[in-house]
Amino acid sequence: MEKQAEAIAQLIRDNSMYVKGGFRPYFCNNKKFAEKIKKCSYIYPIVGIDAASSEFGCRPEVFAPVFRRLRAVSRKNTLDSLYEKHDMQLGRTFHVGEDFYDIVDGLRAIDECIFFLNFESGDRIGHAVSLGIDAYSYYKTRNFNIVLPRQILLDNAVWLLKKMEEYSINDSYGTKYKLKEIFETYFRTIYSKIDASIEDYYASWMLRGDEPSRTKDSLQSEWKICAKNNFKPILKQIRNNSKAMDLYQYYHYSKDVKDKGEEIAEYQLDDGDVLVIREVQKKMRQKIAREKIAIETNPTSNLRITDIDRYSKHPITVFYNRGLKPNYDPDQIMVSINTDDQGVFATSLEKEYALIACALEKKRNDDGSPTYSPKDIYKWLDDVRESSLVSSFLDDEMS
Ligand SMILES: [Zn+2]
Known part of the structure; x- marks a missing residue:
């Protein structure tokens, strides 16, 4: 891990010499990389790192030192002041809380990600399904x-x-x-x-x-x-x-x-345990909203891997529902819609947006009336799109 982390750190430093609008070979100490880059008209700097693998047997603690190490690498170099507008810290995403033994286990993994990786405003949790699914139905299907x-x-x-x-x-x-x-x-x-x-x-x-x-x-x-x-x-x-x-x-x-x-x-488990678990889910959502840690949701991946069997049951609206409900929660989590592994899940960003829009349009109240109006749904979807750009780690000119 140490070798890999240092190799990535070096790559970030080399890579940040070649940003949009300029090729600066004299700053690069990696000759092979410099040769490769000469063939490109320009490249984007590395803006973030992501961990997305099997969660079983690999808790956030395993890669925590790597994530802390790479946060310490600045994307800045001597010429960055020419174009830099933002703090150039590396963005971080960690996929967690999609695959778990039970909801408490998934919640603990999310907490470990935040605590061990020192997550802060602008970092992104991938999935976080355990934070939003209904605890009662989850445990009921398992006879508690x-x-x-x-x-x-x-x-x-x-x-x-x-x-x-x-x-x-x-x-x-x-x-x-x-x-x-x-x-x-x-x-x-x-x-x-x-x-x-x-x-x-x-x-x-x-x-x-x-x-x-x-x-x-x-x-x-x-x-x-x-x-x-x-x-x-x-x-x-x-x-x-x-x-x-x-x-x-x-x-x-x-x-x-x-x-x-x-x-x-x-x-x-008994009913009391489930009430406690629900309450912890809620408190953690409030904390994540206040700390401005974003959640990237991957609806199709979550449908294949978790208990969620319909797009309408995806917890994205539990995380963020401003504009969808007349009385929405004061603590709204910044969300984005993503594809996870596009190849594995045979999907695209357009498809993921469309599936969520469709699911919300089809959602019905107990009396059969539509839960949301199409106008509200498309306004909400556009807000999600905008919040995705804000949490994308990209500078304005790159996005
Ligand atoms: Zn994932």
Whole structure:
């Protein structure tokens, strides 16, 4: 990862010498690249990076150091001041929350993306389906029973409990007690040799954005600096918690912990759990809207991969519904409509827009009347198009 990150960093630096309107071979230290570029009339600079792969077995923590490292690379060079209008930080997209063991797992992955990659205004989450789908119908189709590896169940339970505290979520059904029971049972089973509290365990989860093999090195290279998630002040405090540090090491390096954690567990949810999960979805949407992190939606990809079986059930209108409803939510998330992998899903941007427009036109209220007027739908779609351009990482002249 370190080698690949440094290669991409070098490419960004080389590439930014050749921007629209000028060819500057004397600044390039990559001869092969310079030769290749001579054949093009001009090229666009690299404006962003994206990670989009299978989510199972590859949580955001895996590529977090790469994303932090590449954010530290500036697209600026000495001549950029001639044309530059904006801050030239690299834009970032991370596909997450499309494929998950259950909604809580998908929500935790989104939270990990934001926290470990240090996502901020202008960054983009790809999919984020778990943030918008209806939790009740999702769990109902599974008879409120979920099956997942023990380690994931333990992590999800502790994470959900801490989110309930963070967002002051009502606990009228005793969900916190159930989550603490999961911790007691599975922590003892998986980490049998250690004694630690839920607080220590949650602290160790926060460390997972760190690159494990490098955290004890003395810091020299930029990679090593970015290998540690130093963006959040709370992590400095946590690194003084020896229990959290031990748990973090066991999580990565103990074969016993890994073997026990991979065994399968089952969990039965009740209505109270689902209410809590819905509330966490809502609070996270509000947070993402306020932090101005954008969501790129890929309707066809989501229909093939997730539970969503109709375009009209796609959560894009849960994220952004200004103009569609008379009383829309105050916190609107910046959304865009995208294709994901055009080849794999045999689609195009035009098709994705048309499918969403069609779905909204066909949507009916309980009494059979159309939910939205065509005028509102096309105005809404145009707003989405505009917001896509704003979140596209491109400068005005490039878009
Ligand atoms: Zn994707």
